[in-house]
Amino acid sequence: MSLEFRCIEAEPVPPTAQQHMVRMRDGIRLATDVYAPAGGGPAPAVLVRLPYDKNSRYVFMDKVAERFTARGYVLIVQDVRGKFRSEGATTAWTGEVNDGYDSIEWIVNQEWSDGVVGMFGDSYYGFAQWSAVASQHPALRAIVPRVTSTGFAPSVMNPGDPSIRRVPWMEGAIYLATHWVDNHTYDYKPDYSVRPLRNAFEQAFEMVGSRSTAFDLTVPSPIALDAYNATHPYDARPVPVLHCVGWFDNIGSAHMYDYTQLAKRPGWAAVQYLWADSIDHENNFLHEAPLRDDDDHSANDEALERMLDSYTGPALDFYDIFLKGLKDPGSLPRVRWHLGHVGWQTSEVWPPTDAQTYSLFLADVEAATGTAPGGSLSEQAGTGRVDWRYDPDDLVPSAVPNTWEFLRRYPDESATADRGDVLLFSGAVLEEPLDLTGPVELRLEVESTAPTFDVLAKLVDVGPDGATHLIVRGNAQGTCRGELRLDLGHTGYRLRPGHRLALMIASSDFPLYVPNSGTDESPWLTVAPKPSTQTLHSGVLSLTVTR
Known part of the structure; x- marks a missing residue:
């Protein structure tokens, strides 16, 4: 091509x-x-x-x-x-x-x-x-x-807390392969149907007539x-x-x-x-x-x-x-x-001195694979478990083609929330404003049928009409059953009366992130990625709020 x-x-x-x-x-x-x-x-x-x-x-x-x-x-x-x-x-x-x-x-x-x-x-x-x-x-x-x-090295490391193993960031790789080839910048869209995926960029370097040293140093594995x-x-x-x-x-x-x-x-x-x-x-x-x-x-x-x-x-x-x-x-x-x-x-400080940690548990988990409102965000811990699938032939689509300018489109993500391979947990409709004023963290007890698996989470604002808009997001890669911690970042954001807080969890977000191989093989180098099933046993969402 x-x-x-x-x-x-x-x-x-x-x-x-x-x-x-x-x-x-x-x-x-x-x-x-x-x-x-x-x-x-x-x-x-x-x-x-x-x-x-x-x-x-x-x-x-x-x-x-x-x-x-x-x-x-x-x-x-x-x-x-x-x-x-x-x-x-x-x-x-x-x-x-x-x-x-x-x-x-x-x-x-x-x-x-x-x-x-x-x-x-x-x-x-x-x-x-x-x-x-x-x-x-x-x-x-x-x-x-x-x-x-x-x-x-954003294509691999997603800089930030080094204790979190993160999902490889395709958008970061594109940055290296377009801005860091030679003195010029090259604007193109890789052919994401190519396997292994790294070869999509090989096509581009051949077309341009030069390589990106920065890309070669970080994809598929970073050199220190x-x-x-x-x-x-x-x-x-x-x-x-x-x-x-x-x-x-x-x-x-x-x-x-x-x-x-x-x-x-x-x-x-x-x-x-x-x-x-x-x-x-x-x-x-x-x-x-x-x-x-x-x-x-x-x-x-x-x-x-x-x-x-x-x-x-x-x-x-x-x-x-x-x-x-x-x-x-x-x-x-x-x-x-x-x-x-x-x-x-x-x-004088961040978070503000009047901010408090507010924890919500992921409850009614069996309903999380259904349509909105799905499972619930509750002040009481729930029981049960829920499976969700990862299908490399039917990846969860990214909400925007370019998150560098996310607010240009600021899309309604309700259709993604209703997918069967996306877990959805919703809070109660608010009667009073709720101000998020600090860090947001998600901790999950999760396992997979695959040796490595990806978890991508979005905290969203659901309006009275069902329109669903991103507040913060984060991701982590797991390798075995146990606690998986996701840093969803910091925010200053008011949820208004009539709105509700919701959490979306998936195992793909393409083409923003590189799809998991479903094996021990690098996702950049795999020719035939394998499907997997993830199981959520429990979870807690930690918010920083002022009321």
């Missing part, structure tokens, strides 16, 4: 930027744009290091620069090594520590620099910030990592990378951090894992701040979901201007404190978070 693809090349440098080719310690030069404020004179600098073309409409850095320079900051935006205009090999997650250090060193030696540097940005350019933290350059005074993680040059950011010199988290971000669990781990470390705890919004990875808002054309900031310039207020505003206020010293750090709320369907809240 012949695949069609689109090659995305570098856009022109805007007239408001001056591009430099900045030399790294090994002689490789990185393309670096400087946006300077009017008036001249030394000023604090904010560095953004990204792999998505510094001049593309997708990253809108020229628009970001307008807001940064208006507040008196020099904005520096750089294509990372091996991407677009920058030289060097194209290999994700390696080399960023040294390149981050050398880029900061170049900045502080420019006449427009006052010697103080911050960093900013989403996703991979959040990882680049953590790499610079690991480099421990003394000029780095504050970072604002958005919708990101200190982890890496020393991404941080032996010093993990957790162990580096603490710098003030504004964690910008999305409640609907597909790597939000990983970001909150970083936040909660650093909160346990005395040096880091004192300089951590949290800003969490009801957004997805691409900065789409819950209150606008599903998106209309006039709210789509990826194509609509007016919508982009509106989005940039929340995108840059918290960061600039943070830099005014930690780069310019204009206010006392005590003036900034330690935690600012959005309660979905309500609005912005502040607290």
Whole structure:
């Protein structure tokens, strides 16, 4: 089968930027744009290091620069090594520590620099910030990592709590195979009917004429990378951090894992701040979901201007404190978070001090394979057991083709909830609001007829009309009978009167996740995956709530 693809090349440098080719310690030069404020004179600098073309409409850095320079900051935006205009090999997650250090060193030696540097940005350019933290350059005074993680190799590891064995993430593999081939980006859809599944990407690499080193290092099995040059950011010199988290971000669990781990470390705890919004990875808002054309900031310039207020505003206020010293750090709320369907809240800690753990048991389990409402979420433990099937020839379909921008579609998932291979447990219809304000965890006693099995869970909001919408999700892979723990992430979300809470459990979610082989064989390499039957013996859902 012949695949069609689109090659995305570098856009022109805007007239408001001056591009430099900045030399790294090994002689490789990185393309670096400087946006300077009017008036001249030394000023604090904010560095953004990204792999998505510094001049593309997708990253809108020229628009970001307008807001940064208006507040008196020099904005520096750089294509990372091996991407677009920058030289060097194209290999994700390696080399960023040294390149981050050398880029900061170049900045502080420019006449427009006052010697103080911050960093900013989403996703991979959040990882680049953590790499610079690991480099421990003394000029780095504050970072604002958005919708990101200190982890890496998402196609296999789904970074976050390392104690949970997770289901391989197909979407992460696509990311590596399209963004990390060479200097360009390639847009294509793999042929998922190919077996073994890894060969679907071999077709793509042959079509493009180049391979992804990052893909080869992580699929089907990851090679251990020393991404941080032996010093993990957790162990580096603490710098003030504004964690910008999305409640609907597909790597939000990983970001909150970083936040909660650093909160346990005395040096880091004192300089951590949290800003969490009801957004997805691409900065789409819950209150606008599903998106209309006039709210789509990826194509609509007016919508982009509106989005940039929340995108840059918290960061600039943070830099005014930690780069310019204009206010006392005590003036900034330690935690600012959005309660979905309500609005912005502040607290000194996360979860808020008035939040409590609320446990619901999975009960009436024999009814869970039927149509809504299925089994029940009860304050009392139930008895019994229920089987559900995994059929590699009839996989549970993914709700959206791209969870990076989940809120673009924000689909009704009631049809999936009614499938016979999906367990459904529903709570009572609420008479009063119920606010979810913290972590969500699911613990199951489960076994399978297969040596490995996948469990994918979604906590959903069911409206009075039956419309079913995602709140949080998580997954884990089991290998034997016993307790399986699923981290469903953190959220700030109000369930309104007339709505009910529900839990969906399945063993596939395709093509978002790689289907299980049903054997000991890698799911990437199997030619004939086998069906299996899973048995749920008991379960408890732990919520963090305020009433």
